Every structure is written in C-alpha cells, then in structure tokens.
Amino acid sequence: MGTTPYLRLDVAVLDRNIAAMADLAAAAHLSLRPHAKTHKSLEIARRQLATGAVGLTVATIGEAEVFADVCDDLFIAYPLWVDAADAHRLRALAERTRVLVGCDSFDAARKLARLPVEVAVEIDSGHHRSGVQPAQAGELAARITELGLRVRGVFTFPGHSYSPATRATAADDEAAALAVATNSLAAALVPARLVSGGSTPSAGFSRAGVLNELRPGVSVFGDAQQVELGTIGFDKVALTVAATVVSHAGGRVITNAGSKALGADRAPWATGYGRVPECPDARVVALSEHHSTIEWPAALPALGSQVLLVPNHVCTAVNLADTYVLSDGGTWPVAARGRNS
Amino acid sequence: MGTTPYLRLDVAVLDRNIAAMADLAAAAHLSLRPHAKTHKSLEIARRQLATGAVGLTVATIGEAEVFADVCDDLFIAYPLWVDAADAHRLRALAERTRVLVGCDSFDAARKLARLPVEVAVEIDSGHHRSGVQPAQAGELAARITELGLRVRGVFTFPGHSYSPATRATAADDEAAALAVATNSLAAALVPARLVSGGSTPSAGFSRAGVLNELRPGVSVFGDAQQVELGTIGFDKVALTVAATVVSHAGGRVITNAGSKALGADRAPWATGYGRVPECPDARVVALSEHHSTIEWPAALPALGSQVLLVPNHVCTAVNLADTYVLSDGGTWPVAARGRNS
Numbered sequence: 001m002g003t004t005p006y007l008r009l010d011v012a013v014l015d016r017n018i019a020a021m022a023d024l025a026a027a028a029h030l031s032l033r034p035h036a037k038t039h040k041s042l043e044i045a046r047r048q049l050a051t052g053a054v055g056l057t058v059a060t061i062g063e064a065e066v067f068a069d070v071c072d073d074l075f076i077a078y079p080l081w082v083d084a085a086d087a088h089r090l091r092a093l094a095e096r097t098r099v100l101v102g103c104d105s106f107d108a109a110r111k112l113a114r115l116p117v118e119v120a121v122e123i124d125s126g127h128h129r130s131g132v133q134p135a136q137a138g139e140l141a142a143r144i145t146e147l148g149l150r151v152r153g154v155f156t157f158p159g160h161s162y163s164p165a166t167r168a169t170a171a172d173d174e175a176a177a178l179a180v181a182t183n184s185l186a187a188a189l190v191p192a193r194l195v196s197g198g199s200t201p202s203a204g205f206s207r208a209g210v211l212n213e214l215r216p217g218v219s220v221f222g223d224a225q226q227v228e229l230g231t232i233g234f235d236k237v238a239l240t241v242a243a244t245v246v247s248h249a250g251g252r253v254i255t256n257a258g259s260k261a262l263g264a265d266r267a268p269w270a271t272g273y274g275r276v277p278e279c280p281d282a283r284v285v286a287l288s289e290h291h292s293t294i295e296w297p298a299a300l301p302a303l304g305s306q307v308l309l310v311p312n313h314v315c316t317a318v319n320l321a322d323t324y325v326l327s328d329g330g331t332w333p334v335a336a337r338g339r340n341s
Numbered sequence: 342m343g344t345t346p347y348l349r350l351d352v353a354v355l356d357r358n359i360a361a362m363a364d365l366a367a368a369a370h371l372s373l374r375p376h377a378k379t380h381k382s383l384e385i386a387r388r389q390l391a392t393g394a395v396g397l398t399v400a401t402i403g404e405a406e407v408f409a410d411v412c413d414d415l416f417i418a419y420p421l422w423v424d425a426a427d428a429h430r431l432r433a434l435a436e437r438t439r440v441l442v443g444c445d446s447f448d449a450a451r452k453l454a455r456l457p458v459e460v461a462v463e464i465d466s467g468h469h470r471s472g473v474q475p476a477q478a479g480e481l482a483a484r485i486t487e488l489g490l491r492v493r494g495v496f497t498f499p500g501h502s503y504s505p506a507t508r509a510t511a512a513d514d515e516a517a518a519l520a521v522a523t524n525s526l527a528a529a530l531v532p533a534r535l536v537s538g539g540s541t542p543s544a545g546f547s548r549a550g551v552l553n554e555l556r557p558g559v560s561v562f563g564d565a566q567q568v569e570l571g572t573i574g575f576d577k578v579a580l581t582v583a584a585t586v587v588s589h590a591g592g593r594v595i596t597n598a599g600s601k602a603l604g605a606d607r608a609p610w611a612t613g614y615g616r617v618p619e620c621p622d623a624r625v626v627a628l629s630e631h632h633s634t635i636e637w638p639a640a641l642p643a644l645g646s647q648v649l650l651v652p653n654h655v656c657t658a659v660n661l662a663d664t665y666v667l668s669d670g671g672t673w674p675v676a677a678r679g680r681n682s
Contacts, residue, residue: 264654266605289400289656320679340661341347
C-alpha cells in the first residue's frame with residue numbers, strides 16, 4: 001500500500017515473465033541480455049542474471065554506472081558520442097565491468113579510440129532510427145578496427161515491431177539485415193562474434209539461426225502496448241499504476257494518475273492512454289498531468305476506490321517514479337531513474 | 342554546461358516571462374497565482390512571489406509540502422480524495438501555510454470536514470475533465486458549508502484553450518461558466534470571494550470582469566505547444582533541452598534527447614515531438630526513449646554538436662529532470678520533481 005498514484009509490482013508475475021523470456025531464449029539457442037532501461041532496478045537485474053542472462057543492456061553511461069554494481073558484462077546499446085567527461089567515466093566504468101558500446105559512424109568511433117571498451121556496429125533493420133545500412137557494416141567495422149578498437153559484432157533494434165502491421169515481419173527484416181551485416185563484416189575480415197537483436201514484440205518469432213543474442217526490455221513487466229499488439233494478455237502484466245478515483249464528472253471515471261504517473265506515450269494504433277484490466281472495455285480517453293479520464297462502460301467504481309491502470313509504455317512510466325511498491329508490501333528503489341546521460 | 346541531455350534555463354527570458362504575466366494580470370485587475378507544477382522550483386517560486394503573485398497553485402499535497410517553504414498561501418487546485426494519511430499531511434501543512442483545496446463532489450468534501458482548509462468548488466467550463474456543471478455549484482457549495490467547511494469560491498481550468506480551434510473562445514466559455522457558478526453560489530447564500538481561472542493559452546483574452554484570479558503555469562517557460570498555438574514566439578521560450586547530435590542515419594539528425602528528456606506529449610495538432618529554434622522548419626518526427634529523430638531541411642549540424650530542443654509540453658519535460666542548468670552556468674534543483682501525491 002502506498003499513497004496513490006504509485007507503481008505496483010506483482011513479484012510473482014515478474015518472476016514468471018523473467019523465467020518465460022529465459023526459456024524462450026534458451027529454446028531458440030540465443031543468449032539473453034535484457035535491457036535494464038525498462039526496470040532501472042538492481043533487484044530485478046539480479047533476478048534476470050540469476051536465471052541465465054549473460055549480461056545486461058543499458059542505454060546510457062549513467063545506467064551502466066548503476067548496473068555495474070550487479071553485473072560484470074554491460075552493453076551500452078546506443079551510438080554514444082563520447083566527450084572528455086564521458087571518456088573519463090567510461091575508463092572508470094571499465095575498471096568495474098566489461099563494456100561494449102554501440103557505434104554507427106567513424107566520427108563517433110574516433111572518440112572511443114584508446115578507451116578500454118569493445119564496439120558493436122549498429123545496423124538499421126527497418127526501424128529507421130540510428131544505425132548504418134547492413135551492407136555498409138563491414139567497411140565501418142574495418143575502419144573502427146584500424147583505430148585499434150576491437151569490434152565484437154553487430155546489433156540492431158527492430159523497433160518497427162511496435163506496430164500491428166509489421167510486428168510479425170520485423171523479426172524477418174531483422175534477421176535479413178543482420179545476415180547481410182554479418183557477411184559484410186566477414187568480407188572485411190572482421191568476424192562478427194556478436195549478432196544481437198530483439199525487442200519484446202518480436203522476441204517470439206523465429207530468426208532462422210542468424211542471431212546469437214536477444215535484448216528485450218519490456219517483457220519483464222508487460223504493458224498496454226504489448227496487450228494491444230497481441231504479445232501478451234493482462235495476466236502477464238506485472239507492473240500497474242495504482243490510482244484513486246477522484247471524480248465522476250461527466251459520468252466518467254477520473255483518477256489521480258495522469259501523464260506524470262503513466263507517461264504520455266501513445267502510439268497511433270493505441271486505443272487510449274493505458275488500459276484497465278478489471279474493465280477491459282474501459283478506455284483512457286484523455287490524460288492531463290494529474291488526471292486520467294476513463295470511459296467506463298459498466299458500473300463506475302466508487303469515488304475514493306483504487307483502480308489499477310496499465311501504462312501504454314512501461315519504460316517511461318517507471319522512469320517517473322522513485323519507488324516500486326511490491327505486492328507483498330515491500331519496496332524497491334528505481335535505482336537508475338533519470339539516468340539519461 | 343552539463344552532460345547532455347539536460348534542462349537549460351535562460352534566466353533572462355524567465356524573468357521577462359514572469360514580469361510579463363505579472364503585468365498582464367495587473368492590467369486586467371486580476372490576482373495572479375501561478376501554477377508551480379510547471380517549474381517545481383523554489384527559486385522560481387520566489388521570483389514569482391517577489392513580482393506580485395498573491396500565492397501559488399499546486400496540484401498535489403506533495404507539491405504543497407515543498408512550496409510551503411517559500412509561500413504562505415497555497416491552492417491545491419485539484420479535487421483531492423483525502424484518506425487518513427492525507428488528512429494527517431494536510432493538518433501539518435496547514436500549520437505552515439494557508440491551504441485552499443479543490444472539490445467537485447460532496448463525498449470528497451466529507452473527507453475534508455474538520456480539516457483546517459478552505460474549499461473551492463471546481464467547475465467544468467468546457468474542458469470536460471473534473472468539475473461540476475456551473476449551475477450545480479451553489480447546491481454543492483451549500484452542502485459543503487453545512488459540513489462546517491468554509492467555501493472560498495469557485496475555480497475552473499479552461500483546458501480546451503489547448504487547441505487552435507478553441508484557444509480564443511475558451512476564455513469566453515470560462516467567463517460564462519464562472520459567471521453562472523458565481524450566481525449559483527449567491528443564490529445558495531454562499532458568497533464567491535474567489536473566482537479563479539486561467540491557462541497560458543487563454544491568459545491574454547478578456548474575461549469582462551468575471552474572474553478575480555489567474556492561475557497560468559506554462560507561461561513562465563513557454564514551450565513548443567505555446568509556439569504552435571500562437572501564444573508566443575521562440576524568443577519567449579526560456580527552457581530548452583540541450584542535446585547532442587549522435588547520428589546522421591538516413592540523412593536526418595538523431596539526438597540523445599528522447600522521450601525520457603523531452604516527454605512524450607503530442608497533441609493531435611502538434612507538428613512533431615518538439616521544436617528547434619535554430620531551424621524553425623525542422624520537425625521532430627519520431628521519439629524513442631533516448632533518441633529524437635529530426636528532419637532538418639538545411640545543412641545538418643555536425644555529429645557531436647549541441648542543439649537546443651523545445652519540448653512540446655514543458656511541465657512534463659521538467660518533471661523528468663533533477664536539475665536546471667542555468668544559462669550563467671549555475672544550477673537549481675527541480676525540488677518538487679515526482680511529487681505526484
């Protein structure tokens with residue numbers, strides 16, 4: 001129990017989700033390196049590592065600094081631009097843990113030269129964010145090697161899996177792109193020991209032996225996006241935002257969990273700003289900073305009652321809070337909250 | 342300077358914005374009670390109070406607890422549902438500062454009875470979030486008075502001013518609704534000493550003498566929503582997110598300021614996920630947690646260079662960070678960050 005709104009974590013569901021992803025990766029003969037940006041929690045990281053994760057993925061040096069307390073093999077899966085202060089931090093980090101850093105340009109690689117890190121070349125497999133085209137990976141890898149840096153392999157994020165239209169095909173795109181990239185590295189005489197991909201929506205799809213590592217994040221908790229994409233049902237949602245009904249204005253349910261608790265993420269295909277497991281037909285039709293407005297096609301929950309809301313995107317919801325309130329009454333800190341750099 | 346991404350605050354623009362809103366309120370013979378949820382900063386609150394604000398507006402008890410350090414007249418402009426723990430906190434708060442609390446139901450008012458607070462009845466003036474219909478305000482006010490609570494008056498948030506189609510008319514709706522509500526209270530023999538409204542987009546429109554208090558929040562900083570609504574130009578934007586260009590993938594600018602730095606807010610009428618003052622034709626076409634993807638119809642800024650991005654909604658962007666980095670190199674804490682309850 002806490003004062004609403006707060007993050008409520010069902011630890012039994014969390015443990016089942018962690019085990020399920022470990023089993024999925026093992027069955028597919030893939031190493032598992034969960035993305036810790038989702039949970040930002042040392043306790044959850046320890047559970048992932050205890051069930052077979054080979055290491056952790058993080059997004060920033062700041063997150064790596066936090067997770068080096070519990071993990072000795074970190075992948076900053078991001079095309080870092082490293083200034084002098086960052087270089088100092090990476091040197092200190094490398095004394096605590098093995099460090100792999102993403103890269104998609106020779107200019108960025110030059111800033112990494114002489115640092116005690118390995119490099120993975122980022123590939124664009126269809127999400128069209130960062131990353132080089134797959135066929136260009138070998139040339140970049142060779143140039144990075146000439147800087148004296150060790151290239152461990154290639155990675156991509158098939159982020160276009162976050163769409164009902166391309167969820168099923170994103171894994172195919174990912175495998176095809178990584179196969180081209182791997183061959184490109186081989187042609188440049190840089191062996192790709194690491195071939196890393198994965199996202200929660202695409203994790204369950206086959207990649208026909210191309211990848212050797214998966215980096216899912218959201219699967220540890222689940223969220224409304226995953227429910228609406230069809231990846232999971234509400235029974236696999238471990239993290240909710242506990243909210244109090246504060247008004248029935250307009251015949252709707254107004255709770256005190258707004259965008260500062262749920263996050264404002266809303267994909268074009270989302271049906272609202274979150275979901276309500278106890279009333280699956282309910283829709284969060286509007287979100288202010290401290291209000292969610294819910295159309296609730298059933299008897300309204302009483303003023304003052306608590307409801308559990310599922311955020312659309314759990315990574316950004318978690319980053320708004322300092323504490324998880326566990327289903328057994330304990331708490332865990334969101335240790336890496338706000339570690340954006 | 343800081344490590345990107347970080348909140349960059351131009352204090353000269355901030356001071357001009359504070360003075361301009363004070364002047365606007367004074368010219369309209371309105372008391373000014375700025376909403377501190379926008380900035381969550383004691384330093385900024387002091388500046389607002391020093392230039393004539395009669396008090397501060399906050400959204401939660403937690404924010405009130407922070408701002409009671411610098412202000413002795415706080416309005417929690419929210420329909421609180423007060424449980425036993427909240428009641429304890431409100432009693433402690435009332436020993437430090439005058440406390441006014443919003444209310445839109447008799448059930449919620451009963452939870453406030455016997456607490457040392459005054460009550461303002463919330464009215465729906467067209468935003469259709471919380472609040473009673475204006476003509477019902479008197480009946481609710483009379484019933485609240487019978488509980489032994491003192492009703493100070495009525496308030497509304499004309500949130501439909503956040504739309505190009507209704508920005509200009511929202512102030513008319515607000516004034517009409519508050520006039521009806523004021524008359525409704527008078528008919529119920531409850532004088533409305535407070536008639537409070539206001540939002541940043543509607544602040545500059547006339548209300549023909551109905552209101553006596555304005556509660557704008559965003560005006561202190563400005564943001565991309567205000568620019569796109571036509572409330573301000575980029576010259577009045579005091580708060581930006583400093584970001585580093587990390588990739589040119591796809592011929593676009595990818596920076597390290599994503600939704601965990603800018604916030605994910607995007608109104609249906611927004612042109613993207615933020616704006617770029619140095620390139621007004623640029624559009625932030627996609628946002629991940631740690632990437633913004635910017636279509637930049639000019640020579641791209643070099644890899645590693647810094648760009649200043651204007652978040653769509655500054656209130657949620659500020660709530661993601663712990664520190665303001667001032668244009669003169671100092672820092673201020675975001676003291677009330679995460680105070681959601």
